Amino acid sequence: MLTRPITDSEIRSYQEDGIVCLRGLFDPKAVETMRNAAEECMAADPTDLTMEIARMQEQEGRFFFDTFLWLRNQKCHDFVHHSIAAEIAGRVMGASKVNIFFDQWLIKEPGTQIETPWHHDMPYWPVLGDHVCTLWLALDPVTAESGAVEYIKGSHRWGQRLKPQSFSGQTKFDEDLPQVPDIEAERDRHEMIQHTLEPGDCTVHHGLLVHHAPGNSATDRRRRAYVTRWTGDDAKFHPHDGVQHMPPLPDIRAGGPLDSDLWPVIWRV
Ligand SMILES: O=C(O)CCC(=O)C(=O)O
Structure with missing residues (x-):
C-alpha cells in the first residue's frame, strides 16, 4: 500500500517532463532488503544475462548489470510482486493495469569512471506503446559525482526512436534507426534534469x-540502483532485430498484449 497518494502534479511532471522524482516512498526496511538482494545477486554465479560492464570495456571499477532477477532471486521476486513499485508505475502512467517487463541491477562501485551512454530505453526492447516506464530506486545517497542519472526534459515527446548504444561495447543492435545525437555537443539546446537522491527515493521515467x-x-x-521496468494498457509486443538479450520470449503475436509468464500483470486499479 502506498503511504500517500501520487499527486496530480507528480503525474503531470511524468507526463510533461517524462520523469518524476518521488521521495521517501520506499521505507528503510525495503531499502535494507534490496541491499541484501544486491549482495546475493552480486555473489551468485553469473548467468548469460549478467554483464560486468567496466570489465568488458577494460575500465577500472565495477559496473554490475543484470536483468530478470525476479525469476531467480526471492527478494527481487517479492519486490516485483508485493512492493508499492507496480502501483507507483501504474499511477504515474495513468494505466489501469501494469505488467512487470523486467527488473535490473545497475550498480556502479566507487571509482567506476565508465559512463552510461546517452540513449532511450524502448528501442532496446521488444515493445511499443506510451505505457512503458522505469522505476529507478536508489539504495545509496546518489549525487552527480556518484552517478545520478541525467535526463533531457520532454525528450519522450520527440516522436523518434533512436538507435540503441551498447553499454558493454559488444552487443549489436541491428534495427535501422537514427543515431542518438551528440548530446554533449548540444547541451545548451536542452533542459536537463538530474536529481540528488537519498536511499528510498525513486524516479520514474518514460521509456522514450x-x-x-x-x-x-x-x-x-x-551507487546501487534497483531498477524495475513496467508496461501498461497500450503496450504491444514488438519483436525486432537485435533486442537486448532476454530469456526466451513468449509466443505472443506481434502487436498483441504482453501478458504472459515472462511479463505477468502485477497490478490493476
Ligand atoms: O543508472 C544508470 O547508469 C543508467 C540508468 C538507465 O539507463 C535506466 O534506468 O534506463
Whole structure:
C-alpha cells in the first residue's frame, strides 16, 4: 500500500517532463532488503544475462548489470510482486493495469569512471506503446559525482526512436534507426534534469526519455540502483532485430498484449 497518494502534479511532471522524482516512498526496511538482494545477486554465479560492464570495456571499477532477477532471486521476486513499485508505475502512467517487463541491477562501485551512454530505453526492447516506464530506486545517497542519472526534459515527446548504444561495447543492435545525437555537443539546446537522491527515493521515467549517467567518481560511496521496468494498457509486443538479450520470449503475436509468464500483470486499479 502506498503511504500517500501520487499527486496530480507528480503525474503531470511524468507526463510533461517524462520523469518524476518521488521521495521517501520506499521505507528503510525495503531499502535494507534490496541491499541484501544486491549482495546475493552480486555473489551468485553469473548467468548469460549478467554483464560486468567496466570489465568488458577494460575500465577500472565495477559496473554490475543484470536483468530478470525476479525469476531467480526471492527478494527481487517479492519486490516485483508485493512492493508499492507496480502501483507507483501504474499511477504515474495513468494505466489501469501494469505488467512487470523486467527488473535490473545497475550498480556502479566507487571509482567506476565508465559512463552510461546517452540513449532511450524502448528501442532496446521488444515493445511499443506510451505505457512503458522505469522505476529507478536508489539504495545509496546518489549525487552527480556518484552517478545520478541525467535526463533531457520532454525528450519522450520527440516522436523518434533512436538507435540503441551498447553499454558493454559488444552487443549489436541491428534495427535501422537514427543515431542518438551528440548530446554533449548540444547541451545548451536542452533542459536537463538530474536529481540528488537519498536511499528510498525513486524516479520514474518514460521509456522514450533520453538519458545517460556519469560514472561513480566518489571514492567512498556505492551507487546501487534497483531498477524495475513496467508496461501498461497500450503496450504491444514488438519483436525486432537485435533486442537486448532476454530469456526466451513468449509466443505472443506481434502487436498483441504482453501478458504472459515472462511479463505477468502485477497490478490493476
Ligand atoms: O543508472 C544508470 O547508469 C543508467 C540508468 C538507465 O539507463 C535506466 O534506468 O534506463
